[in-house]
Amino acid sequence: xxxxxxxxxxxIEEFExxxxxxxxxxxxxxxxxxxxxxxxxxxxEDRLVKGCQSTVWLYAEAExxxxxxYADSNTVITKGIIALLVRALSxxxxxxxxxxxxxxxxxxxxxxxxxxxxxNGLTAMxxxxxxxxxxxxxxxx
Amino acid sequence: MxxxxxxxxxxxxxxxxxxxxILDQEVNGRPLVYLDxxxxxxxxxxxxxxxxxxxxxxxxxxxxxxxxxxxRATELFESARTTAAKFINASSEREINFIKGTTEGxxxxxxxxxxKFLLKGDNLIISELEHHSNIVPWQLIxxxxxxxxxxxxxxxxxxxxxxxxxxxxxxxxxLISTAWVSNSMGTINPVEEIIEAAHKVSAAVHLDAAQAxxxxxxxxxQLDVDFMSFSGHKVFAPTGTGxxxxxxxxxxxxxxxQAGGEMIKEVDFGGTTFNDLPFKFEAGTPxxxxxxxxxxxxxxxMNLDRVALQEHEDAVLELATNLLLEIPGxxxxxxxxxxxGVVSFxxxxxxxxxxxxLLDAQGIAVRTGHHCCQPLMKRFNIPGTCRASFSIYNxxxxxxxxxxxxxxxxxxxx
Numbered sequence: 082x083x084x085x086x087x088x089x090x091x092x093i094e095e096f097e098x099x100x101x102x103x104x105x106x107x108x109x110x111x112x113x114x115x116x117x118x119x120x121x122x123x124x125x126e127d128r129l130v131k132g133c134q135s136t137v138w139l140y141a142e143a144e145x146x147x148x149x150x151y152a153d154s155n156t157v158i159t160k161g162i163i164a165l166l167v168r169a170l171s172x173x174x175x176x177x178x179x180x181x182x183x184x185x186x187x188x189x190x191x192x193x194x195x196x197x198x199x200x201n202g203l204t205a206m207x208x209x210x211x212x213x214x215x216x217x218x219x220x221x222x
Numbered sequence: 223m224x225x226x227x228x229x230x231x232x233x234x235x236x237x238x239x240x241x242x243x244i245l246d247q248e249v250n251g252r253p254l255v256y257l258d259x260x261x262x263x264x265x266x267x268x269x270x271x272x273x274x275x276x277x278x279x280x281x282x283x284x285x286x287x288x289x290x291x292x293x294r295a296t297e298l299f300e301s302a303r304t305t306a307a308k309f310i311n312a313s314s315e316r317e318i319n320f321i322k323g324t325t326e327g328x329x330x331x332x333x334x335x336x337x338k339f340l341l342k343g344d345n346l347i348i349s350e351l352e353h354h355s356n357i358v359p360w361q362l363i364x365x366x367x368x369x370x371x372x373x374x375x376x377x378x379x380x381x382x383x384x385x386x387x388x389x390x391x392x393x394x395x396x397l398i399s400t401a402w403v404s405n406s407m408g409t410i411n412p413v414e415e416i417i418e419a420a421h422k423v424s425a426a427v428h429l430d431a432a433q434a435x436x437x438x439x440x441x442x443x444q445l446d447v448d449f450m451s452f453s454g455h456k457v458f459a460p461t462g463t464g465x466x467x468x469x470x471x472x473x474x475x476x477x478x479x480q481a482g483g484e485m486i487k488e489v490d491f492g493g494t495t496f497n498d499l500p501f502k503f504e505a506g507t508p509x510x511x512x513x514x515x516x517x518x519x520x521x522x523x524m525n526l527d528r529v530a531l532q533e534h535e536d537a538v539l540e541l542a543t544n545l546l547l548e549i550p551g552x553x554x555x556x557x558x559x560x561x562x563g564v565v566s567f568x569x570x571x572x573x574x575x576x577x578x579x580l581l582d583a584q585g586i587a588v589r590t591g592h593h594c595c596q597p598l599m600k601r602f603n604i605p606g607t608c609r610a611s612f613s614i615y616n617x618x619x620x621x622x623x624x625x626x627x628x629x630x631x632x633x634x635x636x
Binding site: 107135 | 576
């Protein structure tokens with residue numbers, strides 16, 4: 082399994098191929114569509130990420146010392162963004178998730194979109210993912 | 223003959239566009255198409271230059287009179303008030319107050335009118351289509367004064383249900399405050415009828431003209447409206463500017479809004495007397511540069527053929543509406559006709575925020591969301607809409623770019 086940093090670098094390179102903003106979005110949408118399906122019964126009120134303009138559900142399970150994330154959104158673009166995070170953070174160790182600065186996000190050329198998400202959505206999603214990791218870490222101790 | 227007319231009109235539009243330097247740029251590798259004028263309009267060079275000229279040559283505090291610069295600033299500031307009075311055809315400069323925007327105008331009115339005229343058992347009328355800024359100040363003052371806030375329903379087309387309005391209006395109604403044009407749908411409200419009905423029961427009417435002022439020729443005397451507020455930044459003027467109009471007979475009776483310098487006649491610990499109109503409502507050093515900027519924007523508009531401009535704006539809006547309605551799954555919010563400046567819509571199965579992102583990626587600026595109208599969105603059971611809002615400088619070519627970009631976005635999102 083590649084590290085978070087390595088996956089981040091992969092994502093930067095994937096998005097670098099595109100000159101056009103629409104192509105970057107298309108790729109982001111594809112990433113969102115490729116997210117494993119989140120079971121409807123997991124989409125409960127307590128798994129909603131507050132602070133997002135669109136509706137985002139986030140759920141995690143601990144598997145073999147690693148954290149596996151499941152997510153969904155009612156908007157296509159936000160689903161793409163959460164898919165980026167899931168790809169980088171899912172099936173990683175809790176300690177690594179907690180320590181990660183996610184610097185790659187700023188380098189994938191989706192600045193405008195991420196800026197509008199930053200104040201409300203993105204930070205809240207990252208925070209929720211780190212909280213899951215922290216919860217599993219504390220439970221394991 | 224007709225060819226010549228067309229050529230002249232096209233040339234004029236090119237000139238208007240050239241007056242707004244910000245429009246000439248690319249966004250995400252494509253020419254900017256600015257369709258977020260309902261949120262804020264762009265500024266013509268004359269406004270930008272007037273601000274710069276003022277700060278470079280003429281700035282000092284106003285109404286102090288001890289030296290040349292103060293005299294110049296005062297003259298510019300007060301002549302701005304005269305220009306504003308002319309722009310809305312107020313009967314006197316005493317009825318014009320500079321404010322920082324529509325929101326402040328409504329808060330001023332709620333405070334100054336509310337604490338003077340609203341008594342326990344009275345009622346005040348707004349409608350379902352109001353912007354939050356024309357809801358929340360009234361909720362606060364109504365709670366404070368023990369006054370009932372009545373809300374006129376809108377019909378399926380997003381228009382005032384007039385029958386409901388008449389059932390709410392009675393001898394205890396003190397004030398009706400409504401948008402002239404809905405910011406989220408563009409609906410033009412029947413303000414003449416509302417004003418006439420209100421005056422029959424001696425109620426006053428305030429118009430939130432934030433979305434009307436950029437498009438309409440305003441005549442407050444002909445309307446016989448009691449109060450009006452609008453923001454400068456939606457009418458080609460700097461941010462932090464606006465106009466609050468009130469009939470003198472009301473303003474004389476109303477309490478001051480904020481207290482401090484400028485608004486007093488004489489301060490004494492035994493009791494303070496307030497300044498005359500319009501200064502009673504302008505505590506502290508005003509936004510002098512902003513007032514000069516707003517006056518310049520009004521002059522800019524008044525120097526154009528406003529009837530022709532309105533026809534142009536209506537034609538652009540009509541084209542956008544027609545082309546939108548040809549797209550499968552499009553649902554308009556608001557009436558098919560009887561709108562100004564705005565077309566608000568949803569596309570079946572697509573979230574408006576996704577549309578906003580993909581339009582931006584193609585250089586098209588629109589607004590998505592609830593447009594500060596959460597009660598209206600609840601009324602229609604939608605999370606929000608995609609809103610394209612037009613101004614004098616938008617062209618039919620831009621409408622075609624918008625529609626093409628929208629179609630591309632829909633393909634990607636479906």
